[in-house]
Amino acid sequence: MSLLPHWLVLTAHGEQVADTAHAAAGHGAAEGGGLPTSLPNAVTLVNDALHHPETGIMPFLHHFEVVLFAFVILTFMCIVAMRVYKNRKLIPGRLQAIVEMLVDGLSNFFIGIVGEKYGPRYVPFLGTLFVYILLMNFAGLIPFLHSSTANLNTTAALAICVFLHVQGSAIKHLGIGKWIYHLMGEPRDVITWVLVPINLPIHIIGELAKPFSLALRLFGNITGEDVLIAAFVGLGVLSLGFLHSPVGLPLHVPFIFLALLTSTIQALVFSLLAAVYFSLLLPHEHHEEEE
């Protein structure tokens, strides 16, 4: 019994199974007999095994576990990128071929949205945004890892980065005067000048609403799929409670596939919307737009 983690040790009754199941789910657990709201990850498992130490490095790691996992993903990305760059050859090996495919596909995709002129400048930012968010979303599906995007702080930070970059590039390329002119709705004749006091607040609120919606969309989707998977894991453990078995039915497997799909789509939508915000504010090209 001591070889199993304490949350896998089942006792006689179903409700006690629920107790241990949600006691195991770490700080995201529901109070009093509900299903768990998040699966345990490496930090919460170590924290529980050491019985919540007050001193040492564990309180820091537990408090900042979201940042820790974001750094883990960043380190993974940096290691892959550095390895591919250092050993690059004209005839690529497998890893280099995969990374080149990814970079080429993302570059074409984002240049198609932002336009030929400004596209190449923003492809690094948008491409990294996509890969970073994708990897962070997928990390929630890997055992012992936790998706940092399931926390509003991470998604808000990413959304603020996008907002500042978009507005900063607009100011840099348009100039402050033309940027404010654009925000006023580009008044040309008397009627549009008269409507400026309505247009300006509407546009400003619209620009401010964009990072809010980006952050909340990503956070809500990823937390929703985390809670869904955790709830079905709890159900699976509950369903075999009468057998006192240490494992439960894998009822959550279909939802892992759903989570893969929504993680990819949400990463795509975040970076795509960032690209669209760039293309809306940057000066429009004068040839007719391709559909």
Added chain:
Amino acid sequence: MDYQTALGFALPIGLALAGVGSALGLGRAVGSAMEAMGRQPEAAGKIQLGMIIGAALIEALTIYSLVGFFVLSGKIGG
């Protein structure tokens, strides 16, 4: 009726209403996308991309409601 009972009533109903709205919207969007893809199969890639983006934007409204649900459901059972 205390606020916890009121929340216990309102939260699932609110979330379900948001779900109904987004289901209707998504049905229309995906339906038109399917029709367009049927008319012009060579444009299917672009139409599919636009459909996915539109679906994510429509679904975002339900997700906002879900986020509100998460925030408020912590207040029940205080």
